[in-house]
Amino acid sequence: MTMVVIGAIIGTGICVLTVEAAAGKEHALGAGPALTVSFVITGLTCLFLALCYAEFASMIPVPVAPIPTHTIPLESLSHG
Numbered sequence: 001m002t003m004v005v006i007g008a009i010i011g012t013g014i015c016v017l018t019v020e021a022a023a024g025k026e027h028a029l030g031a032g033p034a035l036t037v038s039f040v041i042t043g044l045t046c047l048f049l050a051l052c053y054a055e056f057a058s059m060i061p062v063p064v065a066p067i068p069t070h071t072i073p074l075e076s077l078s079h080g
Contacts, residue, residue: 024030031038 018035021031022035
């Protein structure tokens with residue numbers, strides 16, 4: 001529950017900062033449409049990073065036992 005609250009606080013802060021960056025303040029100009037382009041570039045970067053992580057995860061060998069360690073005979077599933 002604590003992690004949900006922390007995530008909500010961080011998420012709210014990100015949304016507020018995004019609006020301020022796009023609109024600007026009285027002493028600073030806003031980014032305007034360039035902020036959208038920035039988010040698209042960031043999203044593509046995250047997509048490629050996820051693909052890299054997936055590629056690295058697929059390289060890790062998974063130990064497989066030659067004989068299954070736990071088997072259920074089919075006869076035990078039928079009650080007749």
